[in-house]
Amino acid sequence: MKRPARRRSRDPKVERLSQVQLFSACNKRELARIAALTTEIEVPAGRVLMREGDPGRECFVIEEGSAKATIRGRKAATMGPGECFGEMALLDAAPRSATVTTESEMRLLVLTSREFSTLLEDLPSVARKVLAAVGERLRNAERAQPHH
Numbered sequence: 001m002k003r004p005a006r007r008r009s010r011d012p013k014v015e016r017l018s019q020v021q022l023f024s025a026c027n028k029r030e031l032a033r034i035a036a037l038t039t040e041i042e043v044p045a046g047r048v049l050m051r052e053g054d055p056g057r058e059c060f061v062i063e064e065g066s067a068k069a070t071i072r073g074r075k076a077a078t079m080g081p082g083e084c085f086g087e088m089a090l091l092d093a094a095p096r097s098a099t100v101t102t103e104s105e106m107r108l109l110v111l112t113s114r115e116f117s118t119l120l121e122d123l124p125s126v127a128r129k130v131l132a133a134v135g136e137r138l139r140n141a142e143r144a145q146p147h148h
Contacts, residue, residue, distance in 0.1 A: 014035045016082065017109070020082060021133055022130055025133065030123055030125065037111060041108050041110055042106070045102050045106075046102060047101065050085075050096045052071065055094075056094065058110050058112040060084065060085055062083050062085075063106075063107040063108060063109060064106060065105055065107060067085070067101060068103055069085065069099070070098060086100070
């Protein structure tokens, strides 16, 4: 007798996290653990999510909507679904390097530095993967800078 085809339950959080450069090297088990630690929030347009100079305590993954980053009052970037910002706060408590404001209504996944610490204790393999992704981002940023 043929078994009925099992429907694959795809967790949209896991799906979104797999598209984020910071977590792209993580396997399904690691992504599921990260997803379980994140909180989903909805934010209206025009809301400041983080302010340059303030201490950072969490990072954000955009599920829907867009936000703009400004540095010293000048627009630096526009970010959309699948992008992550504020991730340096997971590594240290240094002041934020940019202000990020929502340009539209947004749905975000939030991961606090405390939850990230728990994740690294439970799954040390994630630490290596996240550090490699941060290193790659840093190298790309350095390459983009004009040399004086």
